[in-house]
Amino acid sequence: RMSAWKGSSAAGANAAPVSSAVDPVPQASPRLRSCVQAAVEGSEAIPCALSPSARSLGTILGLAMARRTVSSVALLIDLDGTMYSPQGLLPGAAALYERLVSSHIPFVFLSNTGAKARQGVSDKLSREPFLLPGPAVDANRHVWTAADAQVQWMVDKVPRGARVLVVSGASNEFWRSMLEHRAPELVSTWTIRTSLSEAQAKRW
Numbered sequence: 001r002m003s004a005w006k007g008s009s010a011a012g013a014n015a016a017p018v019s020s021a022v023d024p025v026p027q028a029s030p031r032l033r034s035c036v037q038a039a040v041e042g043s044e045a046i047p048c049a050l051s052p053s054a055r056s057l058g059t060i061l062g063l064a065m066a067r068r069t070v071s072s073v074a075l076l077i078d079l080d081g082t083m084y085s086p087q088g089l090l091p092g093a094a095a096l097y098e099r100l101v102s103s104h105i106p107f108v109f110l111s112n113t114g115a116k117a118r119q120g121v122s123d124k125l126s127r128e129p130f131l132l133p134g135p136a137v138d139a140n141r142h143v144w145t146a147a148d149a150q151v152q153w154m155v156d157k158v159p160r161g162a163r164v165l166v167v168s169g170a171s172n173e174f175w176r177s178m179l180e181h182r183a184p185e186l187v188s189t190w191t192i193r194t195s196l197s198e199a200q201a202k203r204w
Contacts, residue, residue: 073105073106074105074106074107075100075105075106075107075108076107076108076110077096077107077108077109077110078109078110078111079109079110079111079121080111080113083096083097083109084130087129088128088129088130089129089130089131089132093132094132094133097132097133097134097137098133098134101134101135107142108142108143108144109121109125109137109142109143109144110144110145111143111144111145111146112145112146113145113146113147114145114146114147114150115147115174116145116147117145117147117148117151117174117178118139118140118143118144118145118148119139119143120145121137121139121143121145122136122137122138122139122142122143125137147174147175147178148178150175151175151178151179151182152182154179155179155182155183155186155187158186158190160186160189160190161189161190162189162190162191163190163191163193163204164190164191164192164193165193165194165196165204166192166193166194167194168194176192
């Protein structure tokens with residue numbers, strides 16, 4: 001699954017326009033073509049449910065780049081089922097990543113996992129059978145997971161001195177280390193518990 005949207009990027013006015021000669025893969029279905037065209041022409045992000053095949057991955061890039069300049073195209077890319085399966089990279093994933101890097105197209109890999117932070121995803125994409133060719137995926141620029149979003153929400157919303165009861169399926173070390181890395185001074189003011197007795201809950 002990918003989303004393409006119209007917008008600006010750090011590349012700015014210096015970004016070179018992409019030639020309309022880019023091959024958009026002629027076998028693309030009318031539905032896929034119309035979805036991508038609407039996304040890159042419109043003012044709102046339009047998510048497109050895509051098959052994780054090489055044809056689909058190549059098509060969305062080809063159509064988007066042929067239509068717009070590099071500075072006005074960006075991609076949000078799901079990982080599991082789009083870039084890889086439990087067995088390894090899916091067809092077209094390596095070519096897609098190479099195209100994104102070489103063309104300087106802004107992109108972010110997204111994951112709804114709550115058990116892995118963005119650095120963990122970057123590490124996974126640096127090892128076989130999930131190894132992406134070329135430069136390592138920059139975790140800070142190109143990866144965002146549900147765990148990162150959850151920790152960022154807590155840092156933004158939970159006040160100093162708060163009492164925090166964490167109900168988590170992951171290990172205490174994982175989420176606590178993420179919180180302490182993101183905002184160590186703030187987190188040090190919280191009273192954090194992972195369980196409470198009935199008496200403790202009443203006192204809280």
